[in-house]
Amino acid sequence: xxxxSTASMQEFKNRVALKFQLYNSLFTALxxxxxxxxxxxxxxxxxxxxxxxxKNYSPLEIINKFLEQNTTYEEEERIDLLFRFVQYAERQVxxxxxxxxxxxxxxxxxxxxxxxxxxxxxxSQMQKEDSFIKKLNDFSVRIVLxxxxxxxxxxxxxxxxxxxxxxxxxxxxxxVNIYLQQLGKTPFLKKKKPTPYDEAVxxxxxxxxxxxxxxxxxxxxxxxxxxxxxxxKHHLVRMGFWPxxxxxxxxxxxxxITLKVAETLRAGILRSYxxxxxxxxxRLTFKGVEELIALLETRLYNxxxxxxxxxxxxxxxxxxxxxxxxxxxxxHNSLFINSVYNLLYKAEAFGLYFASLDIxxxxxxxxxxxxxxxxxxxxxxxxxxxxxxxxxxxLLHLTKTEINFQDNDLFNDTLKSVEAIKIIQQKxxxxxxxxxxxxxxxxxxxxxxxxxxxxxxGWKKQxxxxxIVPLFETIDDLRDAASVMKKLYNNKIYRQHLKQRSxxxxxxxxxxxxxxxGGYLMANWSIYKAKExxxxxxKSYGIDVVFFDGRGGPPARGGGKTHKFYASMGHDISxxxxxxxxxxxxxxxxxxxxxxxxxxxxxxxxxxxxxxxxSSKENTLGRSEERLLKQLSEDSYISYSQLKNHPAFVDYLAxxxxxxxxxxxxxxxxxxxxxxxxGLTLNDLRAIPxxxxxxQLKQNITGYYGVGAALKKAADAGRFKSVEQxxxxxxxxxxxxxxxxxxxxxxxxxxxxxxxxxxRYGKLWHMMYNEFRLTEAMLKKLTGNxxxxxxxxxxxxxxxxxxxxxxxxVTIQQYALIKVREAKDQTPFKEKYEKLAMRCSFGIINxxxxxx
Numbered sequence: 001x002x003x004x005s006t007a008s009m010q011e012f013k014n015r016v017a018l019k020f021q022l023y024n025s026l027f028t029a030l031x032x033x034x035x036x037x038x039x040x041x042x043x044x045x046x047x048x049x050x051x052x053x054x055k056n057y058s059p060l061e062i063i064n065k066f067l068e069q070n071t072t073y074e075e076e077e078r079i080d081l082l083f084r085f086v087q088y089a090e091r092q093v094x095x096x097x098x099x100x101x102x103x104x105x106x107x108x109x110x111x112x113x114x115x116x117x118x119x120x121x122x123x124s125q126m127q128k129e130d131s132f133i134k135k136l137n138d139f140s141v142r143i144v145l146x147x148x149x150x151x152x153x154x155x156x157x158x159x160x161x162x163x164x165x166x167x168x169x170x171x172x173x174x175x176v177n178i179y180l181q182q183l184g185k186t187p188f189l190k191k192k193k194p195t196p197y198d199e200a201v202x203x204x205x206x207x208x209x210x211x212x213x214x215x216x217x218x219x220x221x222x223x224x225x226x227x228x229x230x231x232x233k234h235h236l237v238r239m240g241f242w243p244x245x246x247x248x249x250x251x252x253x254x255x256x257i258t259l260k261v262a263e264t265l266r267a268g269i270l271r272s273y274x275x276x277x278x279x280x281x282x283r284l285t286f287k288g289v290e291e292l293i294a295l296l297e298t299r300l301y302n303x304x305x306x307x308x309x310x311x312x313x314x315x316x317x318x319x320x321x322x323x324x325x326x327x328x329x330x331x332h333n334s335l336f337i338n339s340v341y342n343l344l345y346k347a348e349a350f351g352l353y354f355a356s357l358d359i360x361x362x363x364x365x366x367x368x369x370x371x372x373x374x375x376x377x378x379x380x381x382x383x384x385x386x387x388x389x390x391x392x393x394x395l396l397h398l399t400k401t402e403i404n405f406q407d408n409d410l411f412n413d414t415l416k417s418v419e420a421i422k423i424i425q426q427k428x429x430x431x432x433x434x435x436x437x438x439x440x441x442x443x444x445x446x447x448x449x450x451x452x453x454x455x456x457x458g459w460k461k462q463x464x465x466x467x468i469v470p471l472f473e474t475i476d477d478l479r480d481a482a483s484v485m486k487k488l489y490n491n492k493i494y495r496q497h498l499k500q501r502s503x504x505x506x507x508x509x510x511x512x513x514x515x516x517x518g519g520y521l522m523a524n525w526s527i528y529k530a531k532e533x534x535x536x537x538x539k540s541y542g543i544d545v546v547f548f549d550g551r552g553g554p555p556a557r558g559g560g561k562t563h564k565f566y567a568s569m570g571h572d573i574s575x576x577x578x579x580x581x582x583x584x585x586x587x588x589x590x591x592x593x594x595x596x597x598x599x600x601x602x603x604x605x606x607x608x609x610x611x612x613x614x615s616s617k618e619n620t621l622g623r624s625e626e627r628l629l630k631q632l633s634e635d636s637y638i639s640y641s642q643l644k645n646h647p648a649f650v651d652y653l654a655x656x657x658x659x660x661x662x663x664x665x666x667x668x669x670x671x672x673x674x675x676x677x678x679g680l681t682l683n684d685l686r687a688i689p690x691x692x693x694x695x696q697l698k699q700n701i702t703g704y705y706g707v708g709a710a711l712k713k714a715a716d717a718g719r720f721k722s723v724e725q726x727x728x729x730x731x732x733x734x735x736x737x738x739x740x741x742x743x744x745x746x747x748x749x750x751x752x753x754x755x756x757x758x759x760r761y762g763k764l765w766h767m768m769y770n771e772f773r774l775t776e777a778m779l780k781k782l783t784g785n786x787x788x789x790x791x792x793x794x795x796x797x798x799x800x801x802x803x804x805x806x807x808x809x810v811t812i813q814q815y816a817l818i819k820v821r822e823a824k825d826q827t828p829f830k831e832k833y834e835k836l837a838m839r840c841s842f843g844i845i846n847x848x849x850x851x852x
Contacts, residue, residue: 008107009793015103017801019168020096026180038084041070042808045085049807058754059814079832082812083839090843091183092805094153094161097589097846100798101165105595107794114563114603116218119610120225128613135612136236141604142548142579144240145206145355145587147199153846155202156186158588162209165593188842196253200243200261204268206587207354211239212272212346214597218605219345220338235348237601239355240435241265242581246360247417248439249686255416262357262424262432267304269354273317274300276343283336288327296320314351314429321347353432357424358469359417360437363446369411370395370449376403388445395445395452396493403456418457421466430465437508437548441470442477444487451494461493467501469548473510475518475637478526481507482533489541498543506579507534508548516690519640519706520743524736525633528573535574548579563600564738567607568731570620578608585845625726628719629733635713636706643705643767650685652761655821656752657693658813661838696844698751698810699768703743708775711782720781727782741779741788745799746848747772751810806847813840 045066052062067078100107111117123132153161160183167175194202215237222236244261247253277297284293296317302308321344328337373379378401379394380386386394405411424433436450450468455461472481485505488494498505509530514523531547538545551562566578582591591597621629643649653659694701714723726733749772755765780786789796816837823830 004109004112005793008109009797011103011106012794012797015106016096016099017797019099020801023095023099023168023176023180024092026177038081038088041081042085042088044070045808046804049811053748053750053753056750056753058818059751059811060754060818062811063815075829076832079829079836082815082836085808085812086836086839086843087188089805089809090188090846091180093802093843093847094157094164094183095180096802096805098161098164098168101161101593101596102169104593104599108599110595110599114606115599116221116602116605117225119602119606120222122610122614126614131613132609135609138576139608139612140236140238140577141601141608142238142240142577143211143591143601143604144242144358144548144579144581145203146581146583147196147203147243147246153585153588153842154188155205157183157188158205158592160186161588162592189839196244196250196257197260197264200241200264203241203243203587204264204354206591207239207265208268208272210591210594210597212269212350213594214591214601215239215349216342216346217594217598218601219349220342221602223341224338235345236605237349238431239350240579241355241357242360245357245417245433247365247414248360248362251410255413255420258357258359258417258420259423262353262428265354265357266352266428266432269350269352270300270304270312272350272354273343273347274304276346280336280339280343283339284324284328286327286332286335288331289324292320292324292327311427312352314347317347318344351429351431353428356431356435357433358435358437359421359433360439360471361414361417362439363441363449365410365414366438366446366449366453369405369414370452372405372408372411373403376405378403388443391445392448392491395448396455396491398452398455400458401456415453415457418453418459422459425465434465435467435469435506437469437471439471439473440477441472441484442480444484444491446470447484447488448491448494451497461497462500464497464500467504467506468497469506469508471508471510471550472530473513473517473550475514475522475526478509478514478530481509481530482537485534486537486541489537489543495541502544503542504544504546504576505538506546506548508550510550512550512688512691515702516685518637519644520703520740521636521707521710521736522633522640525629528732529630531569531573535572538574544576545574546577546579547574549581551580551582563603563607564731564735566604567611568735569611570732572620575608575612578604580604621730621732624722625730625733628714628722628726632710632714632723635710639706639709639771643701643764643771646764646767648760648764652764653690653693656755656761656817657697658817658837658841659689659693661834661841662689662692692845695746695848696810696813696841698746698748699772700743700747701768701771704740704747704775705768705771707740708771708773708778711778712774715778715781724782737779737782738789738792740775742795742799744772744776744779745788745796746803748803748807748810751814802847806844809840809843809847813837813844816840 048066049062052065057065063082067073067081071078071081073081109115123129160179164176164179164183167179218237219235241261244253244257274297277293277300281290281293281297284290299312299316302310303312321340324340325337325344328334328340370379371384374381374383378398383391383394403412403415418436421433421436438446438450441447447468447470451464454464454466470481470484472478472484485507489498509527511523511527514526517523518526527549534545534547562580569575590600691702711720711723714720727737749769752765753769755761756769758765776788779788783790785791787796789799813836816833819833820830820837823833
């Protein structure tokens with residue numbers, strides 16, 4: 001273990017592990033019914049769980065034995081006790097979250113590897129200042145906040161965790177105790193689903209209270225560390241926003257909601273500027289300067305609260321701040337100039353929109369809409385039988401047409417959403433909403449369909465200030481992506497559109513559905529190869545391609561050690577920008593505090609810039625390495641496909657996991673599956689509940705399945721030395737393995753061992769368990785370590801503690817699901833067991849921090 005790792009581990013032990021034991025005792029004072037007895041019994045129950053699983057007991061046997069030995073309760077009282085265990089344990093999770101947030105600055109080196117300070121030092125040492133400035137002016141990080149339902153904490157609880165972490169950092173035991181009592185009184189379950197607007201308001205809190213300051217601090221750090229950074233001509237960090245604009249599979253998102261969210265974002269950034277300006281006004285009391293800051297304050301106030309007919313502009317704010325800076329430099333010894341620069345950087349980064357809204361819709365909706373235009377005689381009667389090329393030609397000749405679909409609000413709203421983009425751009429600026437993302441894009445026609453929507457709604461071809469972003473998700477679509485883009489680049493009209501968009505094409509790649517479709521290795525390799533090929537094709541046409549990664553929280557959905565993936569891309573993959581989605585639980589866990597947000601954004605900036613300026617052999621795969629990775633991915637895919645195609649696979653997920661109760665958690669406005677079919681199919685099932693359900697089963701198959709089989713096949717073929725060399729030389733492959741280990745650390749197969757002899761699911765369970773054991777053995781052989789995640793001691797310890805906290809919850813959940821299956825509508829308690837199974841989801845997912 002390195003010196004820095006040892007120091008971080010010691011800080012973790014002192015500030016998290018030991019304090020958790022100390023503050024956990026305060027839970028006995030929480031205002032639950034018979035809380036003291038609950039706390040004592042839960043401690044005993046945890047020990048019984050550990051002992052029971054060591055003896056191969058099932059969750060049913062463990063809980064029945066515990067209740068018989070420690071209570072005299074009847075069934076209703078037993079259920080009540082288990083509910084109290086759930087309440088107690090999920091609040092233990094919040095305490096642990098708050099402790100880790102409070103210790104973040106001590107456990108992590110905020111000036112160490114991957115930070116702005118370290119990057120600037122590296123630049124100066126290697127005398128790459130000119131290359132650095134050039135890169136900064138052609139690079140940015142865009143973090144896109146999405147409303148995907150992975151946040152199991154309601155907003156009130158997130159607020160308490162934020163306040164609790166500050167009290168813990170200040171070691172104010174009295175305040176900590178009060179906040180813990182507040183937690184005891186605060187419900188974790190939302191009584192109704194949030195609306196898309198509710199989701200937007202919830203994420204706006206993070207923009208105002210975290211990202212606003214974090215982005216300003218990062219730009220200020222560049223200025224203080226590297227004087228030449230003043231030459232940066234554009235904003236280095238951008239924010240994107242999907243709540244209220246992402247229509248894919250969410251019938252509750254309408255154009256009215258989109259416009260309302262845009263107005264709310266504008267008000268949010270103006271409110272942040274106003275507060276910032278009010279603070280500056282107390283400092284800038286100098287002649288010539290105080291008049292300017294007072295003017296800015298008045299203009300912001302009027303735009304916020306008086307509804308002036310003279311709307312403020314981004315340029316107006318920037319011009320006033322630059323005048324103030326010039327006066328401070330000339331006449332006032334540059335007093336407080338850094339604070340003014342900080343606000344200037346924010347104004348440049350956030351404009352009047354705070355975060356850019358992305359409109360998103362599934363390609364199938366557009367295709368159906370245009371098929372309907374045949375009925376309205378806007379397209380030829382035989383349009384649907386046209387070839388793809390002929391359809392494209394027909395769509396490109398459409399002009400503005402007044403259309404009203406009778407009895408189809410979805411199609412009408414699709415057209416209105418395109419009209420709304422122009423309204424938002426007029427109020428918030430062009431960057432306020434300038435992208436349309438196409439989910440499940442399969443061909444060039446899908447892109448042209450969206451272009452045609454703009455023509456139909458009155459946009460002139462030369463005035464379409466919107467990027468059309470295809471999203472390739474499945475393994476087949478990723479494989480075909482380059483040929484799709486080549487066809488588009490060869491289309492004269494679309495090529496002219498790209499010329500108007502600075503010859504830049506943004507392409508989104510989906511990790512979540514890719515992993516669900518092809519398994520862990522194949523999905524990641526397919527995306528890597530798609531990026532290589534798309535880079536090559538785009539470059540040959542003189543197009544700058546920008547990749548937008550649809551990432552989730554866990555490794556199975558493109559999460560984990562994200563910055564290492566970007567650092568490992570090499571020179572064959574476009575590195576113009578780093579764009580990624582951040583959603584739900586990952587927002588609060590990775591960007592929940594200013595320190596955490598600044599640190600993690602800096603890691604992404606460092607990864608992108610260092611990869612370009614300092615890229616080495618380990619970042620660019622050689623041909624033999626690519627062939628080896630391709631073979632490993634294909635072997636992994638074969639193994640995963642056998643599991644996925646098992647006839648009992650979908651039923652196993654529906655019956656054994658809490659999948660069916662996802663919609664009852666009320667954590668998101670979007671349904672858990674696409675389409676209206678009553679039956680469950682893997683294609684309709686969204687990646688989030690798919691991955692999240694397996695994480696609650698403690699099986700995490702999409703994070704490891706097929707990896708062990710592929711490595712063993714390589715070993716049997718005498719190629720394991722080559723795999724070891726690949727692991728040593730390739731940062732990309734090492735990162736894949738690191739994230740695989742993280743997923744496996746959160747597995748616990750004794751929980752479901754009772755299924756080993758099940759007549760329908762026994763074989764399926766053994767397939768997953770045997771692959772887990774095989775992967776574990778092969779990874780230890782590959783890394784030379786004795787345990788998983790041995791090279792990351794702090795994360796290893798954190799996961800171990802979290803998994804122990806959650807062990808009673810997963811046991812109770814499986815117990816409840818067994819009771820539901822046994823009941824078959826023959827017991828008055830079935831509904832209570834269903835609710836119990838659902839309630840466990842909150843603590844289980846929250847404890848994982850990136851489990852969904």
